[in-house]
Every structure is written in structure tokens, then in C-alpha cells.
Amino acid sequence: MKGSLIILSFFAVGAFLGYMGLLPMWIVQGNFAEYALFLLMFLVGIGIGTDPRSLEALRSTNLRIILVPLTTIVGTLLGVAAVSVLIKNISLTDLLAVGSGFGxxxxxxxxxxxxxxxxxxxxALLSNVMREIITLLLTPVFARYFGKLAPIAAGGATSMDTTLPIITQYVGKDYAIVSLFNGTMLTILVPFLVTFILA
Incomplete structure (x- = not known):
């Protein structure tokens, strides 16, 4: 949760500096978001490639473990579609892309x-940060009332890193591989799903 608050703080400071016009024009007019995206994708690849737990999760796949990220994707998109009825000024396509961030x-x-x-x-930033924070706060409730896979699905892409400790604490270490696999697969799929939906 500390990491989410740090990210939100940096976002708030950036928004404030941009709004107040306190940034030099070379930063405002530069295409830094695209370069940051390339760097981020490179670092994600390194993180997945060097994490033995992620590789172990990928090696231990079977049909049942593959169903976890699949049902997380379907459940998230169905949930977004249901909520879209209440949101009139944003298209369903855009809302589905936001939901496809999976945290x-x-x-x-x-x-x-x-x-x-x-x-x-x-x-997208706020909704996905909220998904992570809700998972961190409500994992005990999800595990108790909806089953051991519920916190993993709620965590989405974060179930491989930031929400993994709280998930394993409440659902058991035997579900750590499932959680890692879910997070790894969703992390890999996020850029493809978002661009596919918005295309």
C-alpha cells in the first residue's frame, strides 16, 4: 500500500507542477511518456525473466491454473460492462480498456x-490503484466469503508482487504459485489487451 501512495504522490506533484506552469517547455512538449513506457516494458521483462518464482509458476502450468487468469479477465470485463450502464459520458470501449489494466x-x-x-x-491510473488498495484491505473478507481464489482474482496483475504477501497470508502459501502465475500472465497480457480494445 505504501508503494501505491508514493505513486499517487508523484502523480499529484506532477499534476500540480503542470497545472501551475512550473515545468520547462522541453519537459511539457517532450514525448517522455512513450520513452518511459519502453523503459517500463524492458524492466517488466527483466523482472519476470529473473524472478525464479515467476518462471516456476510458468513451468508448473496445467489447465486448472490457466483458468485463474482467464476467469479474472472475463470477470473483470463483465463487471466493467455492467458498471458502464451507470456511466454515460465514457464509451464502453474506453471503460473496457481501463478495466484491462487489471491493477x-x-x-x-x-x-x-x-x-x-x-x-x-x-x-485508468486511479481505478487500477484503487483495485490494488481494495485487494490489500479486503483480502481477508474476500478469502472468507468468496473462496481462496477471490483475492487472487481481485489482485489481478498485482497478485505477483505487491498483493502477493497479503494473499499468501490469508489463503495459504500453497496458493502462492497460482497467485504468481495469475499476476505474471495478466502483466504480460495488459499491453496487448489494452491496445487491442482501443484499436
């Missing part, structure tokens, strides 16, 4: 900003 706020918000503009990028 991976740094990557999805940059992609969405590049493809649809700053407003939807901010919505």
Missing part, C-alpha cells in the same frame, strides 16, 4: 494516455 496502473495508464488522452489515462 497494473503504471503501464496501463501510460498506454491509455498515449492512445486516448490524459483524462482517460488519469481514470
Amino acid at each position: 497494473y496502473y503504471s503501464l496501463s495508464s501510460i498506454y491509455i494516455t498515449e492512445l486516448r488522452g490524459e483524462t482517460l489515462g488519469v481514470i
